[in-house]
Amino acid sequence: MSDTLAEIGQRLERLKSNTFENSVSASAQTSRIEEDNSSSSPTSVDFFDNSNSDGEEEMAGNNDDNRALEDYAQPVIPNSPSCILLPTEARNYELKSSHFHMLPSFYGLPNEDPLSHIKEFYNVVSGLPLQGVSEANLRMRVFPYTLKDRAKNWLMTLAPGSLTTWDAVAKKFLEKFFSTQKTATLRGQIFNSKQDDGEPFNECWERFKGLLLQCPHHGLPLYVQMQIFYDGLTQTCQSIVDNAAGGALKKKNAQESYNIYEMLGSNAQHKDTRGKRVRMYEMSSNNDLALQVASLEKKLDSVLNMVPKIAEVCAICNIPGHPTYQCSASEAYPEFVQEQVNLMNSYNQRPRNDPFSNTYNPGWRDHPNLAWKNNNQFQNFQPKPATTLEDTVKMLAQNTVQF
Known part of the structure; x- marks a missing residue:
């Protein structure tokens, strides 16, 4: 029991000694900190400044939270949206309206040649006055005005200020429109x-x-x-x-x-070789045309052979194989023979579309009451009555009996 009490007393003394040493060291460190603060006053100023900046950022964050929802829907445009970063001398260059009319145009279509556009652009820029600006910077200043439609939209998609030299601009343009294919x-x-x-x-x-x-x-x-x-x-x-x-x-x-x-x-x-070449081309084209015409004629003949021929039927006896004027009973029906002959003559001779000529309506005789040589008979002209169905049947029966 006595040994235990002695051991506890020794531990208490060691704790007291450790506490005293810690307090002495803490006071020494505090004195050193004060000396450092007194020797370097700007440190304290920076500390307070940092605290103020943190407070401003918190206030700014609070202000963003107070913004209306419609403010977040409005786009923010950068100060320089162009991808070409121009130097001061190029920005001060004055472009006139005549310069714009001289510039070529590139629309970004598949059939356009970007290399030819660059060459033509070089020729135009080389003729412009420099006025204190280098030719490379002048190309950077003028090049955006040559792009239209699709090419202009492509230029606007590049990062703002990403192109600072003319070589970079030309390389980017050719990489886009002059493909490896x-x-x-x-x-x-x-x-x-x-x-x-x-x-x-x-x-x-x-x-x-x-x-x-x-x-x-x-x-x-x-x-x-x-x-x-x-x-x-x-x-x-x-x-x-x-x-x-x-x-x-x-x-x-x-x-x-x-x-x-x-x-x-x-x-x-x-x-004189161009003319010979043209003549050879004309001869070859004429030969091709003649071959095409011959092939068309053969096709037409084959089509006509496929069409069946209709045998002519006599108008008197209704027997095919001979025309009406060669029929054995043609003497009994002269009006049929005369009608067919007049019809054949009308095919051989083009009728004149003259109502006052003798060849108007071939095969008909001039009406006595419509002739110019006897105008007095026109007053006595009386139209014949219309043929009735009974008269037609009688005439048909008479013709049948005669046949």
Whole structure:
């Protein structure tokens, strides 16, 4: 029991000593902090400033919470929505109305060539006065005015201020409208370039150079270009090129081959080869037309042969196989024979549409009361009474008895 009490007393003394040491160290740290605060007064100022800023942010947050709902539905427009960030010298450049009329237009359609648009844009900008601005910055200033419709909408979708140089603008434009598929198509046309039948040498050479200009990033060296063009020529033109090269073109280098093509193209341009080509085309077209007409005639004959022929029936005896005027009983019915003869004559001669001529209504005689030579009889003209059904039956019976 006594040992336990002694042990408890020792523990109490150790606790008292530890408490005293902690209080001494705390007072020393407090004194050091006060000395630091007195030596560096701005720290206290910064502390209070930070507390004020936090309070302002809280107040701003409270103000956002107090906004009306309709305020959140209104869009916020940035200060500079354009993706092209212009320098000060370009912004101060004055554009006139005449400048806008000179600029080309690009609408972003599939059939438009963006590379040709850039080239034409370079030509126009090179003719504008600089007025203290570089040509690259002037291109950045003017280029947005050349875009219309779809291309203009694309430019507005780019991040504001993301393009700071003209090279970046041109690269972004060509990446959008000059696709890799178009590059592959143009390269295929260059590799498969061939001279057409009857095409002059100068036209073939100009067409090949045009393909190279449409795709300047084809990546083909000059010697490959010269070989592709030579392989696409006809045998006649290859012989001409070899003769101009002194025997064989393969003995020449790439630049010499290019000079030979230029010389032959210039010489062929002054020869009358275009007219021959046109005449050959006309002859081929005429032959095609004649073949088409012959085939149509054959088809028409086959269709007519399929139509059954109707045998002519005599109007007197109703027996097919002979016309009415060749019937054996034609003497008894002269009116039928005369009617058929007049009908045949009317087909052979075009009747005149003249009511006062003798050929009006062929086969009829002139009415005595309607002739101009006897106008007095017109007053005595009386129309005949209409034929009744009984009269028609009597006439039919008489004709039947006579037959």
